[in-house]
Amino acid sequence: MTPAREAASLTLRALSKRFGAQLAVSEVDLHVEPGEMIVLLGPSGCGKTTTLRMIAGFLAASSGDIMLDGTSILGLPAHARDMGIVFQSYALFPHLTVARNVRFGLEMRRVAAAAAAARVDEMLRLVKLESFADRSPRSLSGGQQQRVALARALAIHPRLLLLDEPLSNLDAALRQEMAREIRILQRDGGITAIIVTHDQGEAMAMADRLVVMRDGRVEQIGRQEDLYERPATPFVAGFIGQSNLLRGTLEGGTQLLAEAGERVALAGRYGHDGRACLAVRPESIRVAVHGDADARAAGTVKLCSYLGAVLEHVVRLDSGLDVIVRGPGLGPDAARRWTPGERVSLTWNAAAERVFDDRDRPAPACNDPAIIAGGNQEWTQTR
């Protein structure tokens, strides 16, 4: 039996990766506690996979440091880093049986045959694949293959478990189940783990803390509630959960003149003027009768979709911008259903409103959250 190892801590210090002229990862700082599960989250090309591959040792860092338990591992080749990796494509060895796949890392470590066999049995039991030991990986379903990959990575008692988009190749139903399973295995084993994903639902479900990345930089690090309730940038506001983003100019600290021409009466009062970006979550907005005293903006209902627990309205502002509003669909608090075509007001309260400084940003082409430039500082309310 290979002895179990204490979970390791991981520290990235100003980690950067340059491909030619392009900076793929820029000055990433991160500390991961032993036993913690961190999710690197961001759109494709944000540098999350590059970061993971540097930690694994498949890519050399251009500058900065990677430390395990305080010791730099930059000098260690990938095969000496003791990391279990689960790949998006499973990356099982097709010519070996399931049991031989799981055993591979133990053979590399020259673990005695009896101990290796016991460990393989233990791992296969853990992922509930005991009866598949002698099967070929090819004959297994996607979910089963992913379990084998997980068992293979965990069999070596890795100092760090790295998962690269582990759920992307699974169908939706299996994804949630697998996410829970990975989370439970990781927590029970007390393993320090890093997951890369572009799916914020997956990320929220699995992480102790999330690292939101964009264009090679860290936008924000925090727990789910930090990112959701206090997004640091409009990008995070749009990427974690959904946000209606409205860019424009603050006037008198209380009004936002949106680029499209809309005038929005803000709920809070801000001590600045100038270019700003307003973010309001769909579930924080309420649709009210036209001319409501608390009206922030006016528009016309375009769509009303009943989604079970959620009732979703799309309201088109007079300037043509679409605002998504979500309310409870069931129960005593169920939101009123509006008919497409009705004139309505939109209201929200000051706590739901976030206004970001946008003064150093060029005017964006549109309000798609995925392409909004970030790094903005949030403006605080003065009242």
Added chain:
Amino acid sequence: MRFETFARLGVRALIACGLLVIFVPLLLTLYLSVFDEKLILFPPRGYTLSWYAAIIPNFGGAVAITVELAAASVVGSLLLGVPAGIALSRHRFRGAGVLGALLLAPLTVPGIALGLAIYLFLVLIEIQTALPLTGSLPGLILAHLLITTPWVVRLSLASLTNHDRSAEEAATSLGARPLTVIWRVTLPAMRQGIIAAGLFAFIFSFSNLEMALFLVAPGMTTLPVAVLEYLEYHIDPLVAAVAVAQMVLVGAVLLALDRFVRLGQVVVR
């Protein structure tokens, strides 16, 4: 509608013609090989299998040398070509394109020119170093490697195009050193391509005539050359019997291999 029927008939006729062109010579060879005649005469007096019995006494030595040569070029070209294929498929190093082109260049030179050139080259070396290279087995092997290695490289490259590199990274992360990764993960993934490559090398070496013409010597003659020399003085069914025996041998190897690897897949890819 009538045109389509016509077109379909046309296609079938073409297929039939193609099959005829392929199989008539083979069947004719088979037919000739059992003629009980000293010369090839129609119609034969009778039929006999005695020509097959005469193969070993007449060509035994050449067969042994040819098998030896073919085996050596299989082993040699795999040892050279497989690593080259792996390297070319994964590393974008300076000159990879040039190297790739150079590796394929021998395929574009006519065999007869290549044979002559190699002969002159060997003579030159022999004069300089007094190594007996012309008309020797090593000389023949080197010449054949020149042709079989590009095939091996090509097939190795092809067998790696669909290969998932992350399996190699997985092995690395599990503690496998680079050479162990190649031995335990890459080569098993290339198995089909390697078998096909070895097979091509064998068949090429076994049947090459043009290059061998310049490189053989008395007592060091390959089967195709021996058959040609025999034909200069005799026209009897023995040569047909040799051809049939050779076809049966190669066919048997192909069939046996097809049971282990789906050759069609490898070759088409």
